[in-house]
Amino acid sequence: MPELSTALRVPAAQYLRMSTEHQRYSLENQRAAISEYAEMRGFAVVRTYADAGKSGLSLKGRDGLQRLLADVVTGQGGFSAILVLDVSRWGRFQDTDQAAHYEFICRDAGVNVHYCGEPFDNDGSMVASIVKNLKRVMAAEYSRELSTKIYRAQIQQARVGFKQGGPVPYGIRRFLISEDGTPKLLLAPGDRKGLKSDRVVFVHGPDEELKIIRRIFRMFLTQKRSIANIVKALNDERIPSTDGDLWRWGRVKGILRSELMIGYYVFNRTSHKMKKPVRHNPPDQWVRTKVTEPIVGLKTFARVQRELRLKRVYGLNRADMIRKLQRLFRKKKKLSQDIINECAYTPSAHAYWIHFGSLVAAYKAVGFICPPTGERHRYFSDEALLDGIRRVHATFGYVTIALLNKDPDLPDGKAFKKRFGSIVKAYGLAGFPTTKSETVSAARQRAAARR
Template structure:
């Protein structure tokens, strides 16, 4: 009799999702609730789709829901119903019609959607339609209210000098303190506080890093070096950047722009709530708090900010940029991005590219013909690319985009991203950890001994010398 009853049950799939908002929505609690509903309503669960630790604000990153919708629309399924705990598990979309659209796709393909924990029947009646829409709006409003509360709390904590996420600039460290601001210990890369009552504050880094920071400002302000030439100089000398990695233009820019160098923590520069695009906030909304002793003089920092605005190229008139480039051509008899970057009276090569639509266009204006021609490009197989990642990992103990770009036997990193989707996926296919916690832990174990031993990198070869 039991076998007959089981065979007569309607095959169904269950969709479960948990963010981090409350224990009552844990996957362990959703599964038995849905199982009880299926038992009483005559469903047999034949497949499970899950999104653990995923926000319901958008479809991005929710592979379980994407697979469910794909299976339903394409007909690759063996069930005729989808069981969900409640409307909010389907999603907390800010547009209530988005959740309704996904449910419509299921119904249009002949798959019913059942909400196991709701007090109404999803039977298409007027009452259920009104209640469902109200629930969808309430689910979205919950996220909006929660986002506003979190934002207020973060700004209040930032005004007290407590770090609220984000990157740690070179030359600084994170100190874990108690609720009474009693110092506990320095946090290493990837380490986080363990108690809700603890806080994290910025403190100056070791003396050798502070010396490098001051040197960067001197090279940029006094010697009028470009940021790319500063990065090149530090790499040639074997000076390790954050976590022992190589210096890049972006890392130098971060040091020059961070107000932590003059002792101020600035928060709320941008707003990107509810998974929306990030947009800059006006300065009157920034939270600026003095948190530590300055590393560089405030007047030198101000000069660096003015110079950065000038060096971007938009502080120059186009006629002045052309005049400077002609003068440089007369002096050097040739032009290249490296020659332009080290010149003290022209903006950087990137500025010329942005203002004139490429360096070749800028060269043409001053009458210089670039004779470089790309050679035949080698076609790498997937396994050759992954073997290259493994080879770099064996040689350096870690793999970064900078190491890939500097290797003469490998293509640029964008080739890996175009081939595998993301560098994280490429690392995973090569057999390395891809989660943030695993990567940070591995980087911490590798970086510390290397820094103690005085890590030295060989400078990258010029692009013209690389194998193509």
């Protein structure tokens, strides 16, 4: 059979995907199989879309497939066929209709999908449709079975004290051991094990860090200091956290809440199977294993948990909370959950949420309004907006919406209208004329002054 010239071949795009499966699904092997198919069937690969290290369970995170579909719909791809190794590379969607939907989008745009490694031609025949749907079901079932096997293995490993991923709190380190329990080395932050047979266990960090942990518990329990106050004290003393960064509210609370402080590793509090939303598991499904000696006493830890459940916020004075939040607002010119939690003199953001029903309500109590997304990501109080009007007036001798829109330090005119009801009312609150006669009189005065 004579070889077709490149000009006579049908332009096609190839889609490659590899998650963490074995070598037969490597991108190189997929390229080779698709290239062989294209040579035999008269295709010329003109575009390549790839998702390396991506799960096929959903479209989320698969930038290659998303770009492919976008180019197909807009007609900007410059190809009339898509070559994929097999049905599972297109996706292991748990809803088989989802895979069919994406393929239909391509076919509806005049671009057919060809599965190069499948024993059927994707020609729209009844046999092809039945086999293809069966393959989709098999691909989905493979992922479900694999997820179940991994979950069971993780539960088993956690029960014997082997770490199953996730960060470790301050004062705890990860230590690598071989399959037979032979110690190997201490893992630094970011390090991973090199062999699947190796295991990771928990060990205590340096004595200096253990002393800091015990001090944090004393500060919270005995001295009745807030988490934010503890954060400030540690940062003021320049005590570094595990990675050398500053202490933050979440890090201190993580220490106070972690059962590793009493030597227990707790696994399976939450589950995130098959790319579904995180689900909180009931306590009877948790795996709790003794892995180290306790850093703090069991009674001390239990008292701290009781204090955290009580939240301490119910004894706070509402007027005092507002006063402290106003002070923070004047200093920062804006508010957020992180800003509140990192402040040494205010209660936590959660305390404001409990007392006011929401952070937005607490913000409103001190005159701060979060602008909608898109307003240049700036936060302004009423007085800050009015000061902006006065500043623009002092610069140009007058104020218009166009001038406000051009000012890089202010939101656009819509923000003024939304905040004050109208731009005219905003002018009035800023101390400038609002009626027509006042505006004309002010204009005449400016003209006379220029003469």
